Amino acid sequence: MFEWNTVWHFLFADPNHLFLIAAWRTLWISVVAQLCGVILGLFLALMRMSRFPYLNGPARGYIWFFRGSPLLVQVLLLWDGLPRIINNPNFLLPDWACILVAFSLNEGAYMAEIVRAGITSVDVGQMEAAKSLGMRYALAMRRIVLPQAARVIIPPLGNEFNNMLKTTSIASVIGLLELTGTAEVYGSQNFVIFELLIVATVFYLLLTTIWGYIQSWIENRLDPNRTIKTELDQKSWAARMLGFGSPRPGGAGTLASGR
Amino acid sequence: MSVQQQNNGSSREMVRAEKIVKRFGNLTVLNGVDLSVKRGEVVVVIGPSGSGKTTLLRCINHLEKIDDGRIYIEGELMGYREKNGRLVEDSEANIARIRSQVGFVFQRFNLFPHLTALENVIEAPIHVLHEPRAEVTGRALALLDKVGLADKANAYPHKLSGGQQQRVAIARALAMNPKIMLFDEATSALDPELVGEVLKVMKQLAEEGMTMVVVTHEMGFARDVCSHVIFMDKAVIVEEGTPEQIFEHAQNERTRNFLGMIS
Numbered sequence A: 001m002f003e004w005n006t007v008w009h010f011l012f013a014d015p016n017h018l019f020l021i022a023a024w025r026t027l028w029i030s031v032v033a034q035l036c037g038v039i040l041g042l043f044l045a046l047m048r049m050s051r052f053p054y055l056n057g058p059a060r061g062y063i064w065f066f067r068g069s070p071l072l073v074q075v076l077l078l079w080d081g082l083p084r085i086i087n088n089p090n091f092l093l094p095d096w097a098c099i100l101v102a103f104s105l106n107e108g109a110y111m112a113e114i115v116r117a118g119i120t121s122v123d124v125g126q127m128e129a130a131k132s133l134g135m136r137y138a139l140a141m142r143r144i145v146l147p148q149a150a151r152v153i154i155p156p157l158g159n160e161f162n163n164m165l166k167t168t169s170i171a172s173v174i175g176l177l178e179l180t181g182t183a184e185v186y187g188s189q190n191f192v193i194f195e196l197l198i199v200a201t202v203f204y205l206l207l208t209t210i211w212g213y214i215q216s217w218i219e220n221r222l223d224p225n226r227t228i229k230t231e232l233d234q235k236s237w238a239a240r241m242l243g244f245g246s247p248r249p250g251g252a253g254t255l256a257s258g259r
Numbered sequence B: 001m002s003v004q005q006q007n008n009g010s011s012r013e014m015v016r017a018e019k020i021v022k023r024f025g026n027l028t029v030l031n032g033v034d035l036s037v038k039r040g041e042v043v044v045v046i047g048p049s050g051s052g053k054t055t056l057l058r059c060i061n062h063l064e065k066i067d068d069g070r071i072y073i074e075g076e077l078m079g080y081r082e083k084n085g086r087l088v089e090d091s092e093a094n095i096a097r098i099r100s101q102v103g104f105v106f107q108r109f110n111l112f113p114h115l116t117a118l119e120n121v122i123e124a125p126i127h128v129l130h131e132p133r134a135e136v137t138g139r140a141l142a143l144l145d146k147v148g149l150a151d152k153a154n155a156y157p158h159k160l161s162g163g164q165q166q167r168v169a170i171a172r173a174l175a176m177n178p179k180i181m182l183f184d185e186a187t188s189a190l191d192p193e194l195v196g197e198v199l200k201v202m203k204q205l206a207e208e209g210m211t212m213v214v215v216t217h218e219m220g221f222a223r224d225v226c227s228h229v230i231f232m233d234k235a236v237i238v239e240e241g242t243p244e245q246i247f248e249h250a251q252n253e254r255t256r257n258f259l260g261m262i263s
């Protein structure tokens, strides 16, 4: 007998906010792992593109390993394997730390390929022009190449984060009570697992839908046609791209001021 | 003979290239090229497509590594340093420091598309020379004015014509107060009606005494402005001399053929 009451209760009337807390866990794990993944991916991409074998070799191997084996296995390797590798059965990473490390390492490999594609999309003449002005590699990368690569990097980065929100369900296998884990544990205790999985699904959809809106808003900001329209405002490039406080030209701002 | 001794008494020499050899795989693109550019001199390099002109300029500021020979910028060995009598790759910082004194103008402009004209010009002085922004901005606006683009300071490159973009690129290079400017076919990518405005800027620079190495197909410019013409073909300098020597009394048949073909 399916209990709609249970679904309703955990969605809207739970005084303990069980799933709200679980959703928060899912969210912060995703955000932190994605951020670490982006930073890691940036360095891996730069290593991978280096002409020195002792830099690009390890990067290739890393990417090969983390993209070529399941995340679930990587999590378990870290969870069960680490205490044995360091030969101390009492040593245990807290579950959240284990998940963050495994997810970040894994995401880094995927982000490396995305960042590399972004950097490759920037004309080599940009790096050469920067160098001819006396910029060193790191400065030219930071000031000239990466800001242009961002246009290409950000859309797939958004998709990665959408994936990340859902992939966090893997954390439940080591007992971390994010959305999926919460549904499973409380559901099997009370024989309402199906109901609670529905609740978890609703929360997942909520998170991914909200992110979808944020993503399309960011991508809209990145649209080159839009930059042309906003080019007269004097804000820094980053401010323009992320749209901090810049009024929509010819949009709401003008309408409001016309009143 | 040490590096130091070699360069004594040639302090007026801004660029010195000795027996430059550059290969791409099996292809030898520069085969023992010598070049000497004195302060205030304007050297024009002409020659058929593929003769190695671009590569020569790129070697001068070490955008390409050379396989043999030596290049000195104002007496300083470029790209390499001597270690136990052998040449080893110089540090990135040193290469960058010397490059910052050599302006390079590309055939395809290579403006930074995410920055406005003004931002393009102030970028390197602020982040490489660490000069105060206000000071640099003043100088940059003056430079944009000099190349006739004072009103375009806040325009993004894609809103500018090719000629305007190239003039911004020249202003960008000049903002570093370079000791020498290298131009690689600065007008070749331009529509014919836009060539003049860029040549005018280059001519003005030459008249102000800027040391320049100019790769170009604009023979009119070469005749009017330069002090020395170099004709390159098939990876070597075939003939060089004053504009009059090259344009009126070329000795080599390849030179005469080339000049006959393009005029």
Ligand SMILES: Nc1ncnc2c1ncn2[C@@H]1O[C@H](COP(=O)(O)OP(=O)(O)O)[C@@H](O)[C@H]1O
Residues within 6 Å of the ligand: B024, B027, B029, B047, B048, B049, B050, B051, B052, B053, B054, B055, B056
């Ligand atoms: N990066 C490169 N890799 C391989 N071959 C190159 C490269 N750059 C130039 N070349 C070759 O070197 C020769 C000289 O090129 P370049 O210096 O551009 O000549 P120019 O500027 O006189 O037209 C050409 O045959 C060209 O194909």
Ligand SMILES: [Mg+2]
Residues within 6 Å of the ligand: B053, B054, B055, B185
């Ligand atoms: Mg060329």
